[in-house]
Amino acid sequence: MSTTLSDIARATQTSVSTVSRALSGSVAANRLNLDTRQRIQAAAQELGYRPNLNARTLRTQRSNSIGLIVNDITDPLVARIGNLIEQHLLLHGYSLMICNSNEDSEQEARHLWQLDQRGIDGLIIAPVSSDVEQLRQNLSATLPMVILNRSIAGLDATVAGDHEQTATLLCQTLRQAGVQRVAVVSGSSRLSIHRIRMQVVRQNFDVLALHEGPAIRKTGRDARAVFARLPIAPEAIICSGLVFANGIMQVTTVADLQNNPPALGVFDWVPMQHLLPVPIAAAVQDVYELAEGCVEQLMPMLSEPVPGAAAQRRPQEPLIFAGQIKLNPAYEAWADRRLAVQ
Amino acid sequence: MSTTLSDIARATQTSVSTVSRALSGSVAANRLNLDTRQRIQAAAQELGYRPNLNARTLRTQRSNSIGLIVNDITDPLVARIGNLIEQHLLLHGYSLMICNSNEDSEQEARHLWQLDQRGIDGLIIAPVSSDVEQLRQNLSATLPMVILNRSIAGLDATVAGDHEQTATLLCQTLRQAGVQRVAVVSGSSRLSIHRIRMQVVRQNFDVLALHEGPAIRKTGRDARAVFARLPIAPEAIICSGLVFANGIMQVTTVADLQNNPPALGVFDWVPMQHLLPVPIAAAVQDVYELAEGCVEQLMPMLSEPVPGAAAQRRPQEPLIFAGQIKLNPAYEAWADRRLAVQ
DNA sequence: TTGTACGCGTTATCAA
DNA sequence: TTGATAACGCGTACAA
Numbered sequence: 001m002s003t004t005l006s007d008i009a010r011a012t013q014t015s016v017s018t019v020s021r022a023l024s025g026s027v028a029a030n031r032l033n034l035d036t037r038q039r040i041q042a043a044a045q046e047l048g049y050r051p052n053l054n055a056r057t058l059r060t061q062r063s064n065s066i067g068l069i070v071n072d073i074t075d076p077l078v079a080r081i082g083n084l085i086e087q088h089l090l091l092h093g094y095s096l097m098i099c100n101s102n103e104d105s106e107q108e109a110r111h112l113w114q115l116d117q118r119g120i121d122g123l124i125i126a127p128v129s130s131d132v133e134q135l136r137q138n139l140s141a142t143l144p145m146v147i148l149n150r151s152i153a154g155l156d157a158t159v160a161g162d163h164e165q166t167a168t169l170l171c172q173t174l175r176q177a178g179v180q181r182v183a184v185v186s187g188s189s190r191l192s193i194h195r196i197r198m199q200v201v202r203q204n205f206d207v208l209a210l211h212e213g214p215a216i217r218k219t220g221r222d223a224r225a226v227f228a229r230l231p232i233a234p235e236a237i238i239c240s241g242l243v244f245a246n247g248i249m250q251v252t253t254v255a256d257l258q259n260n261p262p263a264l265g266v267f268d269w270v271p272m273q274h275l276l277p278v279p280i281a282a283a284v285q286d287v288y289e290l291a292e293g294c295v296e297q298l299m300p301m302l303s304e305p306v307p308g309a310a311a312q313r314r315p316q317e318p319l320i321f322a323g324q325i326k327l328n329p330a331y332e333a334w335a336d337r338r339l340a341v342q
Numbered sequence: 343m344s345t346t347l348s349d350i351a352r353a354t355q356t357s358v359s360t361v362s363r364a365l366s367g368s369v370a371a372n373r374l375n376l377d378t379r380q381r382i383q384a385a386a387q388e389l390g391y392r393p394n395l396n397a398r399t400l401r402t403q404r405s406n407s408i409g410l411i412v413n414d415i416t417d418p419l420v421a422r423i424g425n426l427i428e429q430h431l432l433l434h435g436y437s438l439m440i441c442n443s444n445e446d447s448e449q450e451a452r453h454l455w456q457l458d459q460r461g462i463d464g465l466i467i468a469p470v471s472s473d474v475e476q477l478r479q480n481l482s483a484t485l486p487m488v489i490l491n492r493s494i495a496g497l498d499a500t501v502a503g504d505h506e507q508t509a510t511l512l513c514q515t516l517r518q519a520g521v522q523r524v525a526v527v528s529g530s531s532r533l534s535i536h537r538i539r540m541q542v543v544r545q546n547f548d549v550l551a552l553h554e555g556p557a558i559r560k561t562g563r564d565a566r567a568v569f570a571r572l573p574i575a576p577e578a579i580i581c582s583g584l585v586f587a588n589g590i591m592q593v594t595t596v597a598d599l600q601n602n603p604p605a606l607g608v609f610d611w612v613p614m615q616h617l618l619p620v621p622i623a624a625a626v627q628d629v630y631e632l633a634e635g636c637v638e639q640l641m642p643m644l645s646e647p648v649p650g651a652a653a654q655r656r657p658q659e660p661l662i663f664a665g666q667i668k669l670n671p672a673y674e675a676w677a678d679r680r681l682a683v684q
Numbered sequence: 685t686t687g688t689a690c691g692c693g694t695t696a697t698c699a700a
Numbered sequence: 701t702t703g704a705t706a707a708c709g710c711g712t713a714c715a716a
Binding site: 079 | 482
């Protein structure tokens with residue numbers, strides 16, 4: 001179908017191997033007769049030759065591509081990290097294949113399997129569950145892998161926010177506004193990211209209710225309904241992820257805001273929060289740091305171009321970034337009102 | 343490295359082809375001795391065999407995967423479409439590789455090239471430019487392709503919103519609020535999507551200023567600065583895409599909203615718009631329709647499983663979906679105020 | 685029912 | 701400087 005090396009060989013009266021060398025761009029190309037090399041390159045151009053990457057990968061065991069599996073591509077934070085990771089990888093000559101597990105471990109397994117068998121050189125993943133077996137089962141044991149925003153026992157190549165620090169910061173902020181009773185929406189407590197956050201929250205507050213569910217907006221909507229029926233109203237709702245806050249706000253109307261609704265303490269940046277009339281304290285990460293961290297973490301794990309050197313699986317240190325708190329104007333007004341009442 | 347068919351053959355004292363048949367799951371598997379088949383399957387399980395997809399694709403010329411190239415994965419609308427497309431493809435047994443061109447035609451070309459040479463069976467793309475050559479140059483001519491949200495001469499497999507209809511609807515809405523003078527932020531007028539919208543806008547309004555630029559938030563920010571210096575203030579700003587509205591709102595403070603700022607007429611849904619204090623009239627598409635449309639459009643273009651049948655490149659009709667207008671409470675209040683003044 | 689042999693498109697080794 | 705030739709892992713026509 002597409003033109004191949006042998007097509008060019010026939011057209012230029014040379015052999016397949018010569019053509020391969022001429023187009024490889026490596027040192028071997030320089031050892032060629034300048035004339036034949038140019039003839040071959042011209043023919044390649046002419047025939048619109050493009051190498052078959054499957055064949056090349058099959059032969060060389062390298063694909064120059066990295067896989068990224070995210071749990072929810074719809075999350076703007078995740079999307080931005082993906083975007084930035086791609087930009088960084090490009091600088092290193094790698095391209096990125098993004099796959100979306102959609103918070104579903106079956107789809108995750110499928111993607112793991114596919115990417116691995118397509119011969120990606122490395123993987124960056126925010127796993128749906130922290131089950132190491134699920135990962136190992138679907139991957140060749142030697143595939144370099146960086147875990148994003150989770151911590152998994154036995155895997156040190158990790159890039160994440162400092163969940164304990166940011167959670168502490170967020171709790172302190174809310175307490176400064178006099179908050180004592182909170183309700184919580186969280187993703188699965190089997191994930192370290194949520195477990196750690198919740199632990200810190202419990203240390204700081206009287207937790208009236210904890211609604212746990214998959215990291216989708218519906219969980220946030222459900223939580224809001226549950227919290228509305230509590231005998232004592234929470235002063236703030238803590239959301240262990242943007243999706244939950246979005247779910248809550250989806251079913252919040254402007255009219256609701258008249259009745260002094262609880263503030264939202266959100267892990268992760270809320271888009272356009274500075275304009276939203278909902279009081280929001282957000283614990284934000286520098287996504288640029290995270291993305292860059294993933295790439296810098298991954299690169300040294302890839303087998304060196306020198307085939308002689310054994311793949312150096314030097315253990316990486318986890319890369320943990322501190323976050324900070326961003327309040328929106330509505331929150332500041334809300335906090336002022338609370339303090340005035342006291 | 344990984345276990346291969348021949349590993350299993352050796353372990354079970356059979357031949358590679360027998361193993362291949364036993365694991366293929368096709369009719370050929372049934373013609374095997376039940377005993378040997380089970381022995382082979384057991385061994386495969388034992389050794390953790392997973393087929394090498396590169397080799398398989400190289401051999402069969404089919405990968406059971408579809409590529410999706412989007413211009414901006416950060417756009418929530420785009421991300422949601424990607425997500426939905428993936429779900430739909432799964433039902434048909436295909437998996438999806440998402441690539442982000444990031445509004446950059448070089449990256450787009452790179453992705454086109456890569457996906458094609460990796461042997462994807464079909465492509466869905468929202469091209470950066472409507473240059474057919476750019477596409478054709480990097481693709482094998484026979485690759486089934488669906489164009490998303492653009493219209494390109496000569497390519498009929500298209501899925502898009504009805505840009506003229508939605509633009510007309512949006513203009514009518516604004517005019518009902520007495521708007522006569524607008525400013526416009528738009529992506530490249532070389533893209534039909536923006537060109538059509540702008541054309542309709544011009545027919546309906548006195549366009550004070552037109553700011554054209556790449557579809558990134560910065561363009562929106564810049565536009566806002568430019569519009570602020572106009573001798574006559576626009577009554578509304580029309581944004582040919584969510585990114586522009588986001589850019590404008592990024593640099594809008596709550597204080598700004600006291601000074602009766604222009605309303606925003608936005609193509610595409612604005613997340614959380616019902617809570618935003620900015621008057622917004624949004625022309626929204628049903629993303630589910632769009633995603634489903636892409637898949638339904640693409641499926642019949644893929645070569646039939648029967649190898650005898652020539653790939654049926656039956657020309658598809660463009661699939662155009664009507665949109666509708668969603669006003670937020672702030673807009674309704676804004677419109678009421680305007681009409682009251684009259 | 686099973687095995688042999690070939691080819692998919694590349695790259696790498698060896699010899700000329 | 702160049703050309704056979706083998707091999708990557710798989711699927712399949714053909715022969716047994």
